[in-house]
Amino acid sequence: MARYGMALDYKNCINCKACEVACKEENGILLGADAHRIWVGTGEIEGQYPLLDLTSNTFYPSQCQHCDDAPCEEVCPTHATYYDDNGVVRVDPDKCILCSYCMNACPYDARYVDDRTVTVDKCNFCTDTRLERGEVTTACQATCPTKVRIFGDLDDPESEISQVLRTRESRTLKSHLGTNPKLFYLL
Amino acid sequence: MNIKEFITTIPYNKVSVKDILSFERTPTNMLIAVMTLAFLAMFVVGVAIYLTHGHHAYGVTREHPWGLLIAVYIFFVVSSTGLCIVGSLGDVFGFKDYMEISKRAIFGSIVTILAGFAVIAFEIGHPVTMLIYNVISPGLTSAIWWMGTLYGIYLTFMIIEFVFLLKNDMKMARYFGLTGLLVGLAAHSNLGGVFGFLNARPISNGVFYPTYFILTAFITGIFLAYIMYGFRYKLKFGESATKMLTNLAKIQALLLSILIFFVTWKMLTDIYGGMPARSEVAIHILGSWTFWAEVILAMIIPLVIILVDMGKNVVGMFWASMSGMVGIMFMRYNLVHDTQLKPLQMLKKTEYQLAPQWIEYMPSSTEVMISLGGVGIAVFLYYVGTRLFNLDAEEHH
Numbered sequence: 206m207a208r209y210g211m212a213l214d215y216k217n218c219i220n221c222k223a224c225e226v227a228c229k230e231e232n233g234i235l236l237g238a239d240a241h242r243i244w245v246g247t248g249e250i251e252g253q254y255p256l257l258d259l260t261s262n263t264f265y266p267s268q269c270q271h272c273d274d275a276p277c278e279e280v281c282p283t284h285a286t287y288y289d290d291n292g293v294v295r296v297d298p299d300k301c302i303l304c305s306y307c308m309n310a311c312p313y314d315a316r317y318v319d320d321r322t323v324t325v326d327k328c329n330f331c332t333d334t335r336l337e338r339g340e341v342t343t344a345c346q347a348t349c350p351t352k353v354r355i356f357g358d359l360d361d362p363e364s365e366i367s368q369v370l371r372t373r374e375s376r377t378l379k380s381h382l383g384t385n386p387k388l389f390y391l392l
Numbered sequence: 393m394n395i396k397e398f399i400t401t402i403p404y405n406k407v408s409v410k411d412i413l414s415f416e417r418t419p420t421n422m423l424i425a426v427m428t429l430a431f432l433a434m435f436v437v438g439v440a441i442y443l444t445h446g447h448h449a450y451g452v453t454r455e456h457p458w459g460l461l462i463a464v465y466i467f468f469v470v471s472s473t474g475l476c477i478v479g480s481l482g483d484v485f486g487f488k489d490y491m492e493i494s495k496r497a498i499f500g501s502i503v504t505i506l507a508g509f510a511v512i513a514f515e516i517g518h519p520v521t522m523l524i525y526n527v528i529s530p531g532l533t534s535a536i537w538w539m540g541t542l543y544g545i546y547l548t549f550m551i552i553e554f555v556f557l558l559k560n561d562m563k564m565a566r567y568f569g570l571t572g573l574l575v576g577l578a579a580h581s582n583l584g585g586v587f588g589f590l591n592a593r594p595i596s597n598g599v600f601y602p603t604y605f606i607l608t609a610f611i612t613g614i615f616l617a618y619i620m621y622g623f624r625y626k627l628k629f630g631e632s633a634t635k636m637l638t639n640l641a642k643i644q645a646l647l648l649s650i651l652i653f654f655v656t657w658k659m660l661t662d663i664y665g666g667m668p669a670r671s672e673v674a675i676h677i678l679g680s681w682t683f684w685a686e687v688i689l690a691m692i693i694p695l696v697i698i699l700v701d702m703g704k705n706v707v708g709m710f711w712a713s714m715s716g717m718v719g720i721m722f723m724r725y726n727l728v729h730d731t732q733l734k735p736l737q738m739l740k741k742t743e744y745q746l747a748p749q750w751i752e753y754m755p756s757s758t759e760v761m762i763s764l765g766g767v768g769i770a771v772f773l774y775y776v777g778t779r780l781f782n783l784d785a786e787e788h789h
Contacts, residue, residue: 241454276591282537283525300525303447303517305457306536312592314736317454323446323517382591 435765
């Protein structure tokens with residue numbers, strides 16, 4: 206069993222949104238669910254010409270953080286949200302009652318309602334698709350032209366993600382909430 | 393005595409549909425009857441729209457997943473818990489002055505929670521799945537699980553307590569009443585916990601709501617006691633009713649003062665220090681008219697009416713209780729909406745043309761119809777109950 210995580214070399218992001226498209230294609234996401242499952246946040250350039258603040262024009266790719274201590278899992282009344290054997294936070298649509306508590310409890314705004322199953326859905330690191338086929342990649346990672354994303358097993362010291370996290374500084378989002386996210390932003 | 397025999401000994405009035413439809417045709421009664429029927433019709437229409445369009449018929453969004461129906465559900469279960477507390481004063485705690493309202497209040501607690509369940513059934517996306525998986529896959533770390541499960545148990549105890557009250561078996565009524573009260577308080581504080589546990593929402597997170605819910609439940613119960621008694625006696629209260637209501641008004645003055653104290657300190661601690669996602673939200677709340685509707689209708693007006701002559705103006709308190717219940721509805725709406733006011737944003741700047749500072753929400757007509765339908769259900773069930781059962785106190789010797 207693995208403990209999957211993702212490191213994002215986010216400063217390399219060029220906001221091409223190929224990851225958003227690949228995610229939709231791979232996981233069959235409905236049209237209209239834009240920026241729901243995975244998204245690239247864009248910082249608009251601040252300041253007046255010629256005193257423009259170029260550091261504000263940054264792109265922030267993001268998605269479910271696959272927290273080790275996920276608030277969404279804790280608040281679910283029926284265990285519809287659960288950790289699978291690989292530490293991926295997933296939703297069992299058969300058990301989801303759509304009380305929307307997880308949507309309110311997730312600090313990362315990473316959940317949405319899938320109109321086909323009428324249950325809550327989210328990024329699952331392509332577990333149903335690529336991981337099930339035996340690949341250890343996600344669609345967003347595979348498609349990224351600037352290799353922003355590094356996906357792999359955090360428990361395997363030889364995996365690329367483990368090596369990167371050993372050699373480069375990183376941060377996680379809203380760490381003060383004690384969620385222990387498994388998405389790492391490389392500095 | 394087996395259960396069948398036990399049930400056959402429950403006293404009730406044999407009434408036909410014709411009896412239920414025959415009431416004094418006063419303008420007030422006619423108005424209430426027409427409104428109740430209209431609300432029930434709205435409920436049917438609202439549910440039909442929901443069943444065909446799902447949550448798209450509601451004003452809820454991904455950013456604001458909880459809407460008016462959650463607020464109305466809370467409104468009803470708060471009413472139920474409050475009536476349970478008021479009903480328990482006499483039959484559980486043995487305060488003789490309050491014995492006369494026990495049966496009526498406990499019956500009120502049953503109809504209000506049934507109305508709450510009727511409303512929430514059309515907010516939860518999969519209520520049948522909920523009934524199944526709540527049992528076979530319980531999420532014990534979830535406040536919603538505890539709240540829902542405990543409320544189910546509470547309803548059972550309330551019904552049993554009511555049956556013993558009808559049979560005038562005060563000893564058994566006390567046992568079941570005390571258990572039901574404790575379960576109800578646990579359920580209700582868990583409902584506060586649903587919000588209190590939201591670490592992602594600093595405005596709601598913390599101990600405040602689980603305790604505040606119990607306080608506001610008691611306040612709501614007293615408002616409803618006044619309203620039920622006002623209709624029962626057509627505002628011409630006898631000596632014992634006046635004595636009880638005056639005492640309740642004094643308790644209410646204390647509770648409202650504590651509530652004002654609580655809310656003031658919540659606002660001060662929220663704003664103090666400028667903590668992100670808490671301070672700015674609290675300041676925004678202070679600028680919203682719904683907050684001031686809550687404060688004026690549910691706190692200031694009733695408190696002033698009581699303090700003018702120390703609760704002796706019982707008729708005035710009936711009207712103040714009407715104002716109070718409208719204010720309590722705003723209170724529930726504010727609680728739900730304010731929790732979700734602050735966008736979590738998460739760097740999703742391009743999701744919006746312009747990043748919103750606040751999440752907007754406007755209840756849809758379907759939500760309003762189902763909500764009013766809940767009121768219709770509560771009023772209708774209560775009215776039928778007044779015909780079916782003797783809700784006045786039995787003479788004790």
